[in-house]
Amino acid sequence: MMVGITIGDPLGIGPEVILKSLNNLSKYRSELLIIGSEGAFSFWNNFYNLNNSFTSVNSIEQLEEKLNKRWDGFLLFDVGLEFEEGNYFRSSEIAIKSIDISVDFLNLGIITSVVNGPVSKEGISNVIGEFKGHTWYYAKSFNIKDYNMAFYSDDIKVVLVTEHVPLRDVFNLITEERLLSTINNTVNWVKGIYLGKKEFKIGICGINPHAGEGGKLGSDEKIIAEALSKVNDKSVKFFGPLPPDTAFLEYKKQKFDAVICMYHDQGLIPFKLLHFEDGIDVSLGFPFVRSTPDHGTAFGLVGKNFASHRSMLNAIRYNLMFTSNESIPQE
Missing domain, CATH: 3.40.718.10 (Isopropylmalate Dehydrogenase)
Structure with a gap:
């Protein structure tokens, strides 16, 4: 090979x-x-x-x-x-x-x-x-059709739901179908990376500040919660929708295997801050x-x-x- x-x-x-x-x-x-x-x-x-x-x-x-x-x-x-x-x-x-x-x-x-x-x-x-x-x-x-852009380093793995699109289009692109496809690709990815591991933790970011704060700052997180409720893989524990501003702190605290981000800069700003010179771009799916x-x-x-x-x-x-x-x- x-x-x-x-x-x-x-x-x-x-x-x-x-x-x-x-x-x-x-x-x-x-x-x-x-x-x-x-x-x-x-x-x-x-x-x-x-x-x-x-x-x-x-x-x-x-x-x-x-x-x-x-x-x-x-x-x-x-x-x-x-x-x-x-x-x-x-x-x-x-x-x-x-x-x-x-x-x-x-x-x-x-x-x-x-x-x-x-x-x-x-x-x-x-x-x-x-x-x-x-x-x-x-x-x-x-x-x-069902693929994702992801980013890999030894200590952080980031998956994007949407990629190179205007921010104003992100809300319409985040559908339940797209979320479930992304979740599936992410689960398959971490299982491929961590061979022999039996249990996994994956964080998933909200879209709005503070993940909508119970609907006060937007209700778009409902579709994320609904998608997560339809995932039946018992080997994976999901955390979210997480407030985006603290999601990467939670990553370190909970020792996630990966985090799913809703749009490009949500995932790439923290990733590039930490791994601009050594991180890599990976295609999933x-x-x-x-x-x-x-x-x-x-x-x-x-x-x-x-x-x-x-x-x-x-x-x-x-x-x-x-x-x-x-x-x-x-x-």
């Missing part, structure tokens, strides 16, 4: 953080398949003096031949588009082609999970039209493991050798946790 790693935008910090992460992962070379531009990886590998070595292939036939033998360094699938320094359109072409190839490889069983380098949504949209992000694109490619570092392309940092690779390294280690027979600690 191999983990695919897509390059992200070759003119962003994706290649830098991937290459720096690989310096810490030589033990897992046989379990990793890098997907991107050989020219881009070679350029940035030399630029940052990182001394990673690669065996490059550019066809499925060549790849299958290598997989049946040993190879030197890390195995790299070249997408066949020439890297051009300063050409952002070409860079986005390489980014989306790497993602498309990962979709093909997931379907073929060549890889069983994927880690994505950061991309420019605007850049890829200029190439293919609409592109709302990795999670949306994979869900569309595999026709998955997919038939494969997918993660990505919890940061963007950071074009302004490119070439300065300042970019932290901890989030990318943790994303790769997260995926390896599901393919290796060992516990792999986060950075």
Whole structure:
């Protein structure tokens, strides 16, 4: 079982953080398949003096031949588009082609999970039209309807009911069906992370200040309570709807296994405050493991050798946790 790693935008910090992460992962070379531009990886590998070595292939036939033998360094699938320094359109072409190839490889069983380098949504949209992000694109490619964006660190796991939508739309999007799907995905996730554990605790945030304060500040929490009343998994104890301003304090106090948040900033402000450099973004509800570092392309940092690779390294280690027979600690 191999983990695919897509390059992200070759003119962003994706290649830098991937290459720096690989310096810490030589033990897992046989379990990793890098997907991107050989020219881009070679350029940035030399630029940052990182001394990673690669065996490059550019066809499925060549790849299958290598997989049946040993190879030197890390195995790299070249997408066949020439890297051009300063050409952002070409860079986005390489980014989306790497993602498309990962979709093909997931379907073929060549890889069983994927880690994505950061991309420019605007850049890829200029190439293919609409592109709302990795999670949306994979869900569309595999026709998955009930999925969630989640965030992972060693001590905090956050699941979002709604994602990149205007705040004014959140109330209409929080339906009982959506809540039950999110709860189901969250339960399956924590059970997959904590193998052997028998009992779980999951917090769920309210929407309004103080979780509505008994209806004085809004009654939207009723739909959350109704959804929770329909969950029959006796291995999970739910806490909520919780006042959002103290939900993460309750997380620490009760030692939750995860917390479900109603909208993007409700979950991401506390998560990024604590884990901006080392947290990762995870997709739930997919038939494969997918993660990505919890940061963007950071074009302004490119070439300065300042970019932290901890989030990318943790994303790769997260995926390896599901393919290796060992516990792999986060950075």
